[in-house]
Amino acid sequence: MNKPLRRIAIFCGLLVLTLLLRDNWLQYVRADGLKDDPKNRRVTIARYATPRGDIIVGGDPITGSAESSKSGLNDLKYKRTYKNGPMWAPVTGYASQAFGATQLESLEDGILTGNDDRLFFRKTLDMITGKEQQGGNVVTTLNAGAQKAAFEGLKKQGGKGAVVALEPSTGKILALASYPSYDPSSFAGNTDDDAAAWKKLQKKYNPADPMLNRALRETYPPGSTFKVVTAAAALENGKYTSADQRTESPLPWTMPGTTTELKNEGSIPCENATMRVALQYSCNTVFGKIGSDLGNDKMLEEAKKFGFDSEQFTPVRATASVFSDDMNQSQTALSSIGQYNTAATPLQMAMVASAVANDGKLMKPYMVDALQSPNLDPVAKTEPEELSRPLSPKNAQILQDMMQTVVEKGTGTNAKIDGVTVGGKTGTAQHGVENSENPYAWFISYAKLPDGSSPVAVAVVVEDEGANRDDISGGGLAAPIARNVMKAVVNSKK
Amino acid sequence: MSSSTNTPTHHTSTIGAIGAPSRRNTELALLVFAVAIPVFAYANVGLAISDQVPSGLLSYGLGLGLLAGVAHLVVRKFAPYADPLLLPLATLLNGLGLVVIWRLDQSKLLQSLRGFSPAAPRQLLYTALAIAVFAVVLIFLKDHRVLQRYTYISMFCALVLLILPLVPGLGANIYGAKIWIRIPGLGSLQPGEFAKIVLAVFFAGYLMVKRDALALASRRFMGLYLPRGRDLGPILVVWAISILILVFETDLGTSLLFFGMFVIMLYVATERTSWIVFGLLMSAAGAVGVASFEPHIQTRVRAWLDPMREYELSRQITHDGILHSDQLQQSLWAFGSGGTLGTGWGQGHSDLIKFAANSDFVLATFGEELGLAGVMAILLIYGLIVERGVRTALAARDPFGKLLAIGLSGAFALQIFVVAGGVMGLIPLTGMTMPFLASGGSSVLANWALIAILIRISDTARRPAPAPATNPDAEMTQVVRPS
Numbered sequence: 001m002n003k004p005l006r007r008i009a010i011f012c013g014l015l016v017l018t019l020l021l022r023d024n025w026l027q028y029v030r031a032d033g034l035k036d037d038p039k040n041r042r043v044t045i046a047r048y049a050t051p052r053g054d055i056i057v058g059g060d061p062i063t064g065s066a067e068s069s070k071s072g073l074n075d076l077k078y079k080r081t082y083k084n085g086p087m088w089a090p091v092t093g094y095a096s097q098a099f100g101a102t103q104l105e106s107l108e109d110g111i112l113t114g115n116d117d118r119l120f121f122r123k124t125l126d127m128i129t130g131k132e133q134q135g136g137n138v139v140t141t142l143n144a145g146a147q148k149a150a151f152e153g154l155k156k157q158g159g160k161g162a163v164v165a166l167e168p169s170t171g172k173i174l175a176l177a178s179y180p181s182y183d184p185s186s187f188a189g190n191t192d193d194d195a196a197a198w199k200k201l202q203k204k205y206n207p208a209d210p211m212l213n214r215a216l217r218e219t220y221p222p223g224s225t226f227k228v229v230t231a232a233a234a235l236e237n238g239k240y241t242s243a244d245q246r247t248e249s250p251l252p253w254t255m256p257g258t259t260t261e262l263k264n265e266g267s268i269p270c271e272n273a274t275m276r277v278a279l280q281y282s283c284n285t286v287f288g289k290i291g292s293d294l295g296n297d298k299m300l301e302e303a304k305k306f307g308f309d310s311e312q313f314t315p316v317r318a319t320a321s322v323f324s325d326d327m328n329q330s331q332t333a334l335s336s337i338g339q340y341n342t343a344a345t346p347l348q349m350a351m352v353a354s355a356v357a358n359d360g361k362l363m364k365p366y367m368v369d370a371l372q373s374p375n376l377d378p379v380a381k382t383e384p385e386e387l388s389r390p391l392s393p394k395n396a397q398i399l400q401d402m403m404q405t406v407v408e409k410g411t412g413t414n415a416k417i418d419g420v421t422v423g424g425k426t427g428t429a430q431h432g433v434e435n436s437e438n439p440y441a442w443f444i445s446y447a448k449l450p451d452g453s454s455p456v457a458v459a460v461v462v463e464d465e466g467a468n469r470d471d472i473s474g475g476g477l478a479a480p481i482a483r484n485v486m487k488a489v490v491n492s493k494k
Numbered sequence: 495m496s497s498s499t500n501t502p503t504h505h506t507s508t509i510g511a512i513g514a515p516s517r518r519n520t521e522l523a524l525l526v527f528a529v530a531i532p533v534f535a536y537a538n539v540g541l542a543i544s545d546q547v548p549s550g551l552l553s554y555g556l557g558l559g560l561l562a563g564v565a566h567l568v569v570r571k572f573a574p575y576a577d578p579l580l581l582p583l584a585t586l587l588n589g590l591g592l593v594v595i596w597r598l599d600q601s602k603l604l605q606s607l608r609g610f611s612p613a614a615p616r617q618l619l620y621t622a623l624a625i626a627v628f629a630v631v632l633i634f635l636k637d638h639r640v641l642q643r644y645t646y647i648s649m650f651c652a653l654v655l656l657i658l659p660l661v662p663g664l665g666a667n668i669y670g671a672k673i674w675i676r677i678p679g680l681g682s683l684q685p686g687e688f689a690k691i692v693l694a695v696f697f698a699g700y701l702m703v704k705r706d707a708l709a710l711a712s713r714r715f716m717g718l719y720l721p722r723g724r725d726l727g728p729i730l731v732v733w734a735i736s737i738l739i740l741v742f743e744t745d746l747g748t749s750l751l752f753f754g755m756f757v758i759m760l761y762v763a764t765e766r767t768s769w770i771v772f773g774l775l776m777s778a779a780g781a782v783g784v785a786s787f788e789p790h791i792q793t794r795v796r797a798w799l800d801p802m803r804e805y806e807l808s809r810q811i812t813h814d815g816i817l818h819s820d821q822l823q824q825s826l827w828a829f830g831s832g833g834t835l836g837t838g839w840g841q842g843h844s845d846l847i848k849f850a851a852n853s854d855f856v857l858a859t860f861g862e863e864l865g866l867a868g869v870m871a872i873l874l875i876y877g878l879i880v881e882r883g884v885r886t887a888l889a890a891r892d893p894f895g896k897l898l899a900i901g902l903s904g905a906f907a908l909q910i911f912v913v914a915g916g917v918m919g920l921i922p923l924t925g926m927t928m929p930f931l932a933s934g935g936s937s938v939l940a941n942w943a944l945i946a947i948l949i950r951i952s953d954t955a956r957r958p959a960p961a962p963a964t965n966p967d968a969e970m971t972q973v974v975r976p977s
Contacts, residue, residue, distance in 0.1 A: 005762055015907050023914075026830060026919070027829050027833060031834070031866075035827075042831050
């Protein structure tokens with residue numbers, strides 16, 4: 001009987017071996033995937049087990065941590081708090097015990113909880129010395145004054161809207177505001193109150209959709225602000241070589257292949273106007289014809305250089321702006337004045353202004369300046385990065401000159417700042433079926449200091465359903481907000 | 495025999511009743527570790543959970559030490575030549591199991607569940623009872639061959655045990671399986687655990703008598719040897735009845751276990767490989783057959799194939815009338831989160847598995863808190879128990895002892911595989927528990943009884959042959975040259 005017994009022994013050995021192999025596969029090979037699975041409750045428990053690190057603006061934290069209420073079964077020890085939550089929500093995102101985390105709170109979760117591998121040494125040290133694990137900090141590029149000006153401006157306006165301000169020379173995001181907004185503190189915990197607050201913010205129950213990050217995630221028809229891109233395309237493709245060259249622009253101008261005339265707003269001097277004058281008065285006929293003459297491909301190429309048609313990562317993902325690639329001439333004409341299919345995020349239009357202000361060099365926008373360990377040692381630093389060169393320096397100078405005329409004596413006079421050179425472009429974008437809804441008011445601009453440096457470029461969009469339709473214009477609603485944001489940045493430089 | 499007499503100065507050695515080493519002191523030394531390790535683990539859990547050495551440490555350590563000491567003394571007195579590893583290994587597992595159960599008792603999440611009562615005190619009580627059963631078996635079962643006499647009584651007992659949970663008023667349906675009986679004052683018992691041992695006795699007794707008939711008096715049919723109906727009939731009937739009962743009780747794990755045990759013993763008794771083929775075919779047919787009409791088992795297969803989907807469904811209110819369980823996914827997460835070295839005692843979150851955390855899924859807690867290293871150690875300890883069992887079967891001198899030992903150790907190995915494989919997502923879950931580790935009275939009692947029987951068989955197997963009758967001429971005549 002011993003021969004079968006030995007075989008059974010081998011069989012039992014194989015059973016145990018199979019279990020050992022399976023265990024290695026589960027606890028070694030697949031361990032990290034299972035451990036970091038966002039549905040694994042342990043991830044949430046770890047996220048709130050120790051006070052989270054802070055998100056910092058200009059040296060001051062805009063976040064905090066508080067001990068959660070001990071009542072009930074809550075296994076999460078700390079909860080997130082926010083200072084001036086609604087103002088900063090588009091920057092921070094939220095970290096909620098019940099509803100997960102988004103944006104910076106989610107992307108930099110490892111640093112904020114202290115679990116990141118780059119903090120390994122520190123974590124090990126804390127473990128040995130028996131200290132509670134601490135989270136590191138995320139230092140942002142934002143400018144508190146600019147953010148305040150942006151948010152207060154939108155709030156005063158009362159409609160929906162967004163502001164993005166960039167530092168043209170580096171791509172640093174200085175302001176990122178969206179209105180209406182929400183307070184991430186209101187649902188940071190795990191109680192019934194938190195759940196009720198969360199429910200009230202959902203689009204289903206709140207048509208204003210306060211949790212939408214309009215600065216990065218919403219695209220609007222850019223309207224006349226897109227004429228800056230069209231002008232850049234004209235210069236870069238050598239169609240016109242100076243701002244004061246007369247363009248071949250008949251008035252009225254019928255779009256190619258159609259019997260429709262492209263209209264201007266009011267009676268403005270657009271016939272064969274120079275590009276400077278056309279931008280100053282915002283002539284649809286001139287820029288529509290330029291786009292149509294250049295054709296879809298050349299316009300698309302220039303738009304892409306400015307960042308259209310690709311998602312931007314700041315590191316928070318921003319929706320891709322749109323310039324279509326399959327349009328006929330009349331559609332290209334409409335798109336070239338920021339209508340038809342063209343759609344841009346506020347970030348995208350701030351990038352356009354920033355590239356012009358930075359002498360044609362577009363820097364990659366970013367909002368995390370550095371990551372710090374809990375004892376404030378630097379862990380990582382973001383270096384400015386060039387994204388593309390939509391304009392030659394010479395052409396950028398020409399375009400700057402034109403945009404400054406807009407603010408000097410054109411549609412953008414509301415953006416003037418004493419002692420600072422400001423260039424800008426207004427936009428009033430039609431939308432809705434048959435343009436039935438109130439238009440969006442746009443303004444993009446940059447400021448230049450006497451020493452020639454340009455500390456800020458900004459894009460503002462306001463969608464105001466409540467306003468009288470005829471009162472809506474980029475110069476009227478959006479330019480004052482842009483001016484205040486620019487002023488705040490310029491003042492903080494002094 | 496004894497090497498001490500075989501030194502170069504003695505050119506002759508004498509065949510005599512010189513005792514084989516009994517190894518009782520080895521057992522005692524190992525037992526010290528088997529008690530000390532759980533005591534340290536217990537202190538560790540207390541320090542991790544509440545930053546202080548748990549107040550019960552002394553009584554826990556003394557209790558476990560006392561139980562182990564009693565067991566050791568009983569073995570020393572009544573089974574002096576027994577295998578020295580079985581008792582320490584079982585003690586270590588039982589001790590660690592108690593620590594983990596106590597650790598899960600501290601979980602706020604588990605405490606909030608309906609019907610919670612601390613499981614550790616109950617488990618400690620059952621452990622004490624189980625050691626008593628262990629002692630009783632060793633004291634009163636002087637020779638395992640006595641069990642042969644009860645072959646048919648065993649058959650009857652096994653069937654009664656299996657049928658008990660189906661008796662109205664006595665049986666209890668807990669989480670979809672009708673395998674428990676309620677005994678007032680004692681709580682729930684799982685008679686299937688005891689049936690495992692009793693059935694092994696019946697199979698061993700029957701097969702020992704019929705093995706030649708089964709092996710030789712058979713007809714060749716399609717390359718397989720088929721025995722005569724009158725030889726195979728009774729055993730097939732008993733097996734079929736027990737499977738049927740288990741199907742009604744929706745306990746696939748135990749059915750599988752019995753079937754595997756049956757095939758292993760049949761193969762060892764007849765030495766015919768065709769039985770393995772035959773067994774595999776039958777079990778495949780049985781499994782497919784049962785799974786096709788039993789929703790309880792279908793659910794488990796679905797959960798095994800896609801634990802994440804089951805997890806998602808368990809979070810929602812579904813209207814398909816099927817109970818969805820997130821347990822397997824939770825268990826996988828527990829194993830994965832433990833990683834290589836684990837989170838440390840008391841610092842995991844395996845209570846997320848909810849009510850089965852200390853019974854069916856107890857291994858997941860080890861996986862999370864002791865990591866890959868800990869689980870491998872546990873599996874190797876189980877493997878070692880099985881190895882000692884198989885070794886006992888090899889060493890046993892009588893076919894009944896061989897069959898019984900291999901039946902019990904084979905069943906033990908299968909149970910480990912089915913349970914550990916189930917909670918690790920290797921095979922569908924079957925609802926059995928890890929011997930010694932899991933919370934549950936019947937399991938502890940039955941498995942200690944199983945160890946007692948193995949110890950008894952090993953004692954008989956390793957006992958030196960009785961001394962030959964003293965012959966005054968022996969020293970003069972029976973001289974053996976050293977080889």
